[in-house]
Amino acid sequence: xxxxxxxxxxxxxxxxxxxxxxxxxxxxxxxxxxxxxxxxxxxxxxxxxxxxxxxxxxxxxxxxxxxxxxxxxxxxxxxxxxxxxxxxxxxxxxxxxxxxxxxxxxxxxxxxxxxxxxxxxxxxxxxxxxxxxxxxxxxxxxxxxxxxxxxxxxxxxxxxxxxxxxxxxxxxxxxxxxxxxxxxxxxxxxxxxxxxxxxxxxxxxxxxxxxxxxxxxxxxxxxxxxxxxxxxxxxxxxxxxxxxxxxxxxxxxxxxxxxxxxxxxxxxxxxxxxxxxxxxxxxxxxxxxxxxxxxxxxxxxxxxxxxxxxxxxxxxxxxxxxxxxxxxxxxxxxxxxxxxxxxxxxxxxxxxxxxxxxxxxxxxxxxxxxxxxxxxxxxxxxxxxxxxxxxxxxxxxxxxxxxxxxxxxxxxxxxxxxxxxxxxxxxxxxxxxxxxxxxxxxxxxxxxxxxxxxxxxxxxxxxxxxxxxxxxxxxxxxxxxxxxxxxxxxxxxxxxxxxxxxxxxxxxxxxxxxxxxxxxxxxxxxxxxxxxxxxxxxxxxxxxxxxxxxxxxxxxxxxxxxxxxxxxxxxxxxxxxxxxxxxxxxxxxxxxxxxxxxxxxxxxxxxxxxxxxxxxxxxxxxxxxxxxxxxxxxxxxxxxxxxxxxxxxxxxxxxxxxxxxxxxxxxxxxxx
Numbered sequence: 110x111x112x113x114x115x116x117x118x119x120x121x122x123x124x125x126x127x128x129x130x131x132x133x134x135x136x137x138x139x140x141x142x143x144x145x146x147x148x149x150x151x152x153x154x155x156x157x158x159x160x161x162x163x164x165x166x167x168x169x170x171x172x173x174x175x176x177x178x179x180x181x182x183x184x185x186x187x188x189x190x191x192x193x194x195x196x197x198x199x200x201x202x203x204x205x206x207x208x209x210x211x212x213x214x215x216x217x218x219x220x221x222x223x224x225x226x227x228x229x230x231x232x233x234x235x236x237x238x239x240x241x242x243x244x245x246x247x248x249x250x251x252x253x254x255x256x257x258x259x260x261x262x263x264x265x266x267x268x269x270x271x272x273x274x275x276x277x278x279x280x281x282x283x284x285x286x287x288x289x290x291x292x293x294x295x296x297x298x299x300x301x302x303x304x305x306x307x308x309x310x311x312x313x314x315x316x317x318x319x320x321x322x323x324x325x326x327x328x329x330x331x332x333x334x335x336x337x338x339x340x341x342x343x344x345x346x347x348x349x350x351x352x353x354x355x356x357x358x359x360x361x362x363x364x365x366x367x368x369x370x371x372x373x374x375x376x377x378x379x380x381x382x383x384x385x386x387x388x389x390x391x392x393x394x395x396x397x398x399x400x401x402x403x404x405x406x407x408x409x410x411x412x413x414x415x416x417x418x419x420x421x422x423x424x425x426x427x428x429x430x431x432x433x434x435x436x437x438x439x440x441x442x443x444x445x446x447x448x449x450x451x452x453x454x455x456x457x458x459x460x461x462x463x464x465x466x467x468x469x470x471x472x473x474x475x476x477x478x479x480x481x482x483x484x485x486x487x488x489x490x491x492x493x494x495x496x497x498x499x500x501x502x503x504x505x506x507x508x509x510x511x512x513x514x515x516x517x518x519x520x521x522x523x524x525x526x527x528x529x530x531x532x533x534x535x536x537x538x539x540x541x542x543x544x545x546x547x548x549x550x551x552x553x554x555x556x557x558x559x560x561x562x563x564x565x566x567x568x569x570x571x572x573x574x575x576x577x578x579x580x581x582x583x584x585x586x587x588x589x590x591x592x593x594x595x596x597x598x599x600x601x602x603x604x605x606x607x608x609x610x611x612x613x614x615x616x617x618x619x620x621x622x623x624x625x626x627x628x629x630x631x632x633x634x635x636x637x638x639x640x641x642x643x644x645x646x647x648x649x650x651x652x653x654x655x656x657x658x659x660x661x662x663x664x665x666x667x668x669x670x671x672x673x674x675x676x677x678x679x680x681x682x683x684x685x686x687x688x689x690x691x692x693x694x695x696x697x698x699x700x701x702x703x704x705x706x707x708x709x710x711x712x713x714x715x716x717x718x719x720x721x722x723x724x725x726x727x728x729x730x731x732x733x734x735x736x737x738x739x740x741x742x743x744x745x746x747x748x749x750x751x752x753x754x755x756x757x758x759x760x761x762x763x764x765x766x767x768x769x770x771x772x773x774x775x776x777x778x779x780x781x
Contacts, residue, residue, distance in 0.1 A: 529554050
C-alpha cells in the first residue's frame with residue numbers, strides 16, 4: 110500500500126501541518142501500516158488498533174514531547190511509536206537490538222515513562238505533573254504562586270495518562286486516582302474503555318463503566334459558562350475552584366443522573382465519547398486541555414478496530430503471531446491437538462491447565478485464581494468445565510494473592526497462577542498474607558526465566574531470589590512435563606505455601622517416557638501423578654561423574670544435560686567427568702545430595718535461568734559454607750543486569766545459557 114500521509118510524518122510537528130479533516134485518512138493509513146507490519150513481525154495487534162484515533166488526536170492537540178504522554182500497558186502505543194520518528198524502524202519492533210516492545214524513555218524523548226506492567230500510568234503521570242509545577246521559574250509567576258503545586262500555579266506543560274486494556278482494575282490505578290483527587294494538579298486521565306484486557310474483563314468496575322452515562326451537552330454548557338464568567342471577570346481562580354468543588358451537586362441536580370467515582374473524588378469527568386472519531390477527539394481535547402485541576406476523559410473504543418478478524422476474536426488477536434492480512438489466517442505452530450502420533454510436546458501452561466482440571470475433578474476444595482490471564486495460563490481449560498471454581502480477578506496481582514489467602518483460610522485449596530514478572534507486584538501479599546500465616550496457597554509461577562520478545566519488563570528472572578528468603582515458603586521447579594504434573598499433585602498434600610515455577614514454551618519429557626510425544630491417546634496418563642517420581646525436598650541424580658558436580662534447577666537442566674554430553678563426547682578417555690543433579694527444590698534443598706557433592710567433588714557448577722544473586726547458586730554456596738565444605742563453586746545464571754528483548758534463542762545465547770554457552774563454561778571449569 111502506498112502511504113500518502115504517514116510516509117511524510119517524522120514527528121508530531123509534521124502531523125500538526127495537516128488539516129483536521131485529513132486526520133481520518135492518517136488514521137486509516139496507520140491502521141493498515143500496523144496490520145501489515147505485525148503480520149510479518151508479530152506483536153500486540155488488537156490494543157494498538159483500538160487507540161489509533163486517540164493517538165493521532167493527542168499528538169495533534171498537545172505539544173509533545175514537552176507535553177508528556179504516559180501510556181499504561183505499552184500494548185496501546187504502536188501508533189505513538191510510528192508518529193514519533195520510529196516509522197522506518199518499526200519493522201524491528203520487539204526484535205533483538207530493535208525497537209523496544211513497549212514505551213521506553215531510553216529509546217525516545219516522546220516516551221515519558223516505561224510501560225510494561227499495567228496500572229502505573231496515573232501515579233507516574235501525577236508525579237510528572239506535580240514535578241512540573243515545582244520547576245516553574247519565579248519570573249513566570251508572582252511570589253505568591255511561584256512555588257505552588259496546585260491549579261493556581263502557572264502551567265508549563267500538560268501531562269496525560271492514557272490508561273486502558275483493563276488496567277483500571279489494578280489497585281495501583283485506584284491509589285493514583287485517590288492521590289490525584291487530594292493533591293493539586295492539572296492531570297488529564299484518558300480512560301480508554303474497551304472492556305478487555307487480554308480476555309474479557311470481569312468485575313464490578315467493568316460493569317460500572319458500562320453503566321456510566323454523562324451528559325456531553327451539560328459538560329459543554331458548563332465549560333462555556335466558565336469561559337463567559339472569566340471573560341466578564343465575574344470569577345477569579347479561587348472562586349472558580351470553589352465552584353468546581355460544588356460541581357457534583359449541580360450536575361446531579363441538572364442531569365438527574367447518578368454521580369460517578371471520578372466526580373465523587375472531585376475529578377472532572379467528560380464522556381463517555383466515541384474513541385474512534387478523531388475529529389471529535391481533537392475538539393474535545395482542545396477544549397479541556399487547559400482546564401485547571403484533575404480531569405478524566407472517558408472514551409469508548411473497540412479492541413482490534415478496523416480489522417475484522419481482530420474485532421471478532423479479541424482475545425486471540427491481542428497478540429496473534431504471524432498472519433495473512435488478506436485472509437486473516439494465522440500461521441499457527443503445532444499443538445497437542447494436531448494429530449494422533451505426532452511427536453509434539455505440550456506447552457507448559459497447557460500441562461498446568463489440564464492437570465488443574467483433572468485435580469479439581471477429584472478434589473472439590475481446589476479452586477483456580479488468575480489476574481486476567483485465564484487463556485494465557487490455560488486456566489481457561491478448567492474455567493470452561495468448572496466455571497464456578499475459577500476466579501478471574503482482573504489485573505490485580507496483589508489482590509489475587511491475598512484473595513487466595515482468604516480462600517485458604519476458609520478451607521479451600523487455591524492454585525493461584527501469576528506470571529513471574531507480575532508476581533513481583535504481590536510480594537508483600539505473599540509475605541504478609543500467605544507465608545506469615547503459613548496458609549496452604551499454591552503459587553503456580555508461569556513464564557519464569559527468559560520470555561523473549563517482551564523484554565526487560567516481562568522476563569521472570571527474580572522469583573527464585575525473592576521467594577527464597579520468605580519463611581514457610583516451599584519452592585520447586587520442574588524439568589519435564591511429568592515433573593510439573595507431579596509437583597502440582599504433591600503440592601496439594603503439603604502444608605503451607607508452595608511455589609512451582611516453570612518457563613514459557615514447550616515442555617521436555619523424560620527420555621523413554623510412556624508419554625513421550627504426548628499423543629491424544631495418552632494425554633490422560635500425562636496429567637495424573639501415578640508415577641510419584643517427585644518427592645518433597647528431594648532432587649535426582651541424572652548422571653554420575655568423577656570430577657565436577659553440576660547442579661541445576663528447572664528446565665535449564667535439559668540444556669545442561671545436552672551440554673554435558675557434548676563436552677564429554679570430545680574427551681578421549683572413557684570415564685565420565687561430570688555428575689549432573691537436578692535439584693528440583695530450591696527450598697528445602699536436598700541435603701543428602703549436597704553432602705554427597707560436598708564430600709566427593711572439589712568443583713561444583715550451578716546453573717539456573719534466573720538471577721545469580723540469591724538463587725540456587727547462592728543457596729548452594731551458603732549451605733557448603735555453613736557445613737564446612739570448601740569446594741570451588743562456579744555459578745551460572747543472569748548477572749546483575751536487566752535483559753533486553755529478543756527471541757528466547759538469541760537471549761539465552763547472549764547470556765551464555767544456551768547449549769553453546771554452557772559447553773564453554775563446562776570447558777572452563779575443566780581447565781581450572
